[in-house]
Amino acid sequence: MKPFTCDISTSYLGIPLRSPLVIGASPLSKNIESLQELEAVGAPAVVLHSLFEEPWQPDPDNVRDYMRHLTLARSRLGIPVIASLNATTVKGWADLAKLIETAGASALELNIYQMSISTTTSSAQIEANYLEAVQAVMAAVKIPVSVKMPPTFTNLAYMAKKLEEAGVKGLVLFNRFYQPDFDLNVMGIGKSLRLSNSTENRLPRRWISILFRPIRIDLIANTGIREGDDVLKMILSGAAATQICAVILQRGISWVKSLESELKQVMENCKIISLKEARGQFAHDYSHEAGVIEREEYQTALQGYYRFRPPTDGAAGGPRDFEKSEVE
Numbered sequence: 001m002k003p004f005t006c007d008i009s010t011s012y013l014g015i016p017l018r019s020p021l022v023i024g025a026s027p028l029s030k031n032i033e034s035l036q037e038l039e040a041v042g043a044p045a046v047v048l049h050s051l052f053e054e055p056w057q058p059d060p061d062n063v064r065d066y067m068r069h070l071t072l073a074r075s076r077l078g079i080p081v082i083a084s085l086n087a088t089t090v091k092g093w094a095d096l097a098k099l100i101e102t103a104g105a106s107a108l109e110l111n112i113y114q115m116s117i118s119t120t121t122s123s124a125q126i127e128a129n130y131l132e133a134v135q136a137v138m139a140a141v142k143i144p145v146s147v148k149m150p151p152t153f154t155n156l157a158y159m160a161k162k163l164e165e166a167g168v169k170g171l172v173l174f175n176r177f178y179q180p181d182f183d184l185n186v187m188g189i190g191k192s193l194r195l196s197n198s199t200e201n202r203l204p205r206r207w208i209s210i211l212f213r214p215i216r217i218d219l220i221a222n223t224g225i226r227e228g229d230d231v232l233k234m235i236l237s238g239a240a241a242t243q244i245c246a247v248i249l250q251r252g253i254s255w256v257k258s259l260e261s262e263l264k265q266v267m268e269n270c271k272i273i274s275l276k277e278a279r280g281q282f283a284h285d286y287s288h289e290a291g292v293i294e295r296e297e298y299q300t301a302l303q304g305y306y307r308f309r310p311p312t313d314g315a316a317g318g319p320r321d322f323e324k325s326e327v328e
Contacts, residue, residue, distance in 0.1 A: 006267045007274040008260070012218050013107045013144035013169045015080050015239060017044035019260055020231060021276060024243035025049050025084045025111070034253065035073055035081075041256040045080040047243065050075065050111045053096060054089035063096065070103040080106035086113075086132070094136040097145075107144040110168075123154045130159070131166055138167040146170035146220070151203055160215050169268075169298060170218035171211075172243065173204040197246075200224035204238055205237050212238025212283035228262025235275050236282040261272040 005048040008019045016036075018327040023046040028034045030049055038046060061302055065201055073081045087093040093110075100108055112133055114126055137145055145167070151174040153159045185188030201224030206257040208219045217302075226247040234242050272278045 004268045006264055006272065007266070008263060010229070010235075010279075011239050012045070012220060013082075013146060015045065015106060017080075017085035017265075018042070018046045020235060020239070020241040020254060021259055021263075022082075022220065022241050022243050023248065023256075025109070026245045027044040028253070029071070029073075031048065032069075032072060032076055036251050038248075039077050039079050040114065040257065041254055043079065043256050043261055044080060045106070047082045047084055048079070050084040050086045051096060051100070053092040057281040063099065067099055067103040067294060070105055072102065074106075074124055075285075082107045082109055082146075084109045084111050085268055086111040087236075090132055090136045093133045096141040097137040098140045099106060101143050105143060107146065107169075107303055108137070109172060110134065110145060110147045111175065112147060113150055119144055120318065127153065127159055127162070131162055131174065134163060134166045136169060138206055143312070144169040145324070146218070148172040148175045148222070150175045154206060157211060157214065160211055162253055164215055164217050168217065170240070171215070172220050172222050173207055173211075174223060176200075176223045195318075197224055201234070205234055208234065208239050209237040209283045212268075213285075214281050218293065228259060228264075228266040231259070231263050232266050232270070232272070232278075233282070235279050238280040238283040242278070 003073065010017050010020045012020075014020065018256065021042070021044060023029070023043045025037055025047045028038070029046055030059060036045055048066075048105065050069060051063065054060045054062060066116055070081065070083055081104075083100045083103075085096055085100060085108060087096055097108055110133070113316075114129055118127055134145075134147060136256055147163050149160070149163075149167050149171055150217070151157075163171060180189045182188070196231050201221065201250050212220060220241045220243060221237075222243040222245075223238040225231060225242045225244045225245075231242050242257075242258065247259070251258075267273075267275075
């Protein structure tokens, strides 16, 4: 019997990749040696940590440092280096994007997020702010641009379409916002950071499967990509690639090899020869009328529901029993 062989290559933003295991933005990217090690273990591309605009500094050192680091990374690595930008002004978005392109970035990821706590700012205004920033960048650069989206838009599908129309080549789903906890020992906000886990990837996976057919640009999955199963499910849903971060921070750079091996094994188990051919097999079929998708998902999910049944012996705190039930 011939050994099973599979093709895990893909492309993202028009860039060919040997695998879908793109390294997401993290502190690892601040060190050239770490980037070289990531390339050595098979990472197909890396996203650098974000450059943050600091408009209160007329000539900020962080901009010069970022450009030097980006140029050095491009000179030392043979894989694509995607820059990440978070600006606060329209001029900042355009000017910094242009500097990033000049420094040699293979592509640019816009790390946009505007969390409004204003009771007078409408969702339409927030969407307009996003589009204004994107349009300024698109007018300034020629390299491929993606947008790292939050999942909180009132109509996420509409916003995705508007970003496509603005000229971006890809959407990263989703930007994961940190939610600090309180530390009762200090009676204030704690300093702990909770990394993502696999249960969190259901949200981006669902939206990728929804957007795959109506949005004709690349979708890349972010958040909770930890196992080979996670990667394959994202590709089947319609993702062009995945971004991995938390699992590498926890288990080390060499885990990229393990994740690639897991992906190949699960592809063999599922008899999938090519990721390019498998992409989008689980994407939603939009031939259905509005509302059918939500009803089908709801009814299917409830088939595995276990209903709690109170103790029958009448004793408080007695043994708990669970029975499987179908809920109509």
